[in-house]
Amino acid sequence: MHKKLWIPGPTEVKEDVLKEQAKPLFGHRSNDFTLLYDSVLTQLREFFKTEQHVLVLTASGTLFMDITARNLITPVGKALCCVNGSFSGRMYEAIVDSGRIASKLEVEWGKAVTVEMIKERLDTSDYEVVTICYNETSTGVKADLQAIGNLLKNYPDTLLVVDAVSSMGGDMLLPDEWGTDLIFASTQKCFALPAGLAIGIVSQRALDRAKEVPSKGLYINLEKILGYYEKKKQTPSTPNISLLFALDYKLKLMLAEGAENIFKRHKEMADYTHEWALKHGFGLFAEEGYRSVTVTTVENKLEKDVGELNKGLAEKNLVVANGYGKLKGLTFRIGHMGDHTLDGLKELLGAIEEVWNL
Ligand SMILES: Cc1ncc(COP(=O)(O)O)c(C=O)c1O
Numbered sequence: 001m002h003k004k005l006w007i008p009g010p011t012e013v014k015e016d017v018l019k020e021q022a023k024p025l026f027g028h029r030s031n032d033f034t035l036l037y038d039s040v041l042t043q044l045r046e047f048f049k050t051e052q053h054v055l056v057l058t059a060s061g062t063l064f065m066d067i068t069a070r071n072l073i074t075p076v077g078k079a080l081c082c083v084n085g086s087f088s089g090r091m092y093e094a095i096v097d098s099g100r101i102a103s104k105l106e107v108e109w110g111k112a113v114t115v116e117m118i119k120e121r122l123d124t125s126d127y128e129v130v131t132i133c134y135n136e137t138s139t140g141v142k143a144d145l146q147a148i149g150n151l152l153k154n155y156p157d158t159l160l161v162v163d164a165v166s167s168m169g170g171d172m173l174l175p176d177e178w179g180t181d182l183i184f185a186s187t188q189k190c191f192a193l194p195a196g197l198a199i200g201i202v203s204q205r206a207l208d209r210a211k212e213v214p215s216k217g218l219y220i221n222l223e224k225i226l227g228y229y230e231k232k233k234q235t236p237s238t239p240n241i242s243l244l245f246a247l248d249y250k251l252k253l254m255l256a257e258g259a260e261n262i263f264k265r266h267k268e269m270a271d272y273t274h275e276w277a278l279k280h281g282f283g284l285f286a287e288e289g290y291r292s293v294t295v296t297t298v299e300n301k302l303e304k305d306v307g308e309l310n311k312g313l314a315e316k317n318l319v320v321a322n323g324y325g326k327l328k329g330l331t332f333r334i335g336h337m338g339d340h341t342l343d344g345l346k347e348l349l350g351a352i353e354e355v356w357n358l
């Protein structure tokens with residue numbers, strides 16, 4: 001029996017979206033593919049109000065961490081990685097593992113890296129790239145991306161790279177206005193599709209940097225991928241067309257709902273979950289003022305058994321997520337992203353109350 005996914009990704013995929021993947025295929029060098037890919041990119045540009053380069057890779061979001069390391073940092077340059085959880089830490093590891101130099105700006109899990117902290121580092125050293133996670137899924141902390149983008153406008157040689165895997169398409173995001181240089185996501189989170197595609201929005205500055213960087217590899221070479229699209233309106237290697245059908249369809253639905261309304265729906269769900277948690281004597285793990293709208297990390301102050309909770313929820317065909325890594329048992333996470341609604345959330349929270357006798 002299917003359990004409704006209230007985890008912070010992969011999230012619930014609607015039946016009509018799943019069915020889009022069953023459409024008959026065509027070749028990726030056909031005009032049909034050009035039309036499909038162009039439709040996807042055009043809709044992404046419209047949704048995110050961007051004139052930057054847009055690309056969709058057949059990959060999960062992590063590939064963009066390798067892309068950052070191999071395309072945007074020269075062998076003599078260095079990156080500043082803001083780290084406040086597992087996923088932001090992964091970006092640092094990806095960069096170092098590619099033989100590039102990176103420094104960490106690290107704060108405790110549950111806290112946000114602030115504009116002031118970044119400014120202090122940028123004023124004392126030169127960095128080619130600053131990396132930040134817009135929505136740290138391991139802790140439920142959201143960065144003040146707009147303010148960080150504004151700060152970076154004063155450092156024209158420093159690119160802003162943003163992991164927006166668990167908030168792009170759910171939380172507000174304006175790449176051009178906020179001044180991001182590479183912002184990326186995976187389809188299995190707020191886009192409410194199966195995993196397998198990664199979406200990136202790339203500034204011209206970032207592409208110019210990539211042109212200066214040697215040995216960028218093949219599958220992850222931004223210059224090649226964007227150059228191929230420029231010339232042929234296609235992808236250099238064989239894409240997952242079935243998922244692109246689903247993404248094309250989903251973007252039509254997202255544009256019809258509207259970015260502002262989608263954001264409002266997510267914010268409402270987050271606010272409701274926060275109030276519910278506090279009312280029942282739990283805490284909120286993320287620091288105030290920096291709480292995610294797509295995932296709530298509930299501090300398990302009542303010391304309830306999260307494993308037992310999911311056993312009980314399974315009988316009601318529901319599932320939430322335990323705390324991430326070292327936070328297992330100490331927290332649990334409710335992913336209210338994608339197509340979820342406040343009504344569905346109320347049912348879930350009611351079910352949690354029943355299982356735990358709250
Ligand atoms: C913030 C964040 N970054 C990166 C990733 C990794 O994304 P993927 O599994 O699509 O490679 C995740 C996955 O949960 C995430 O939440």
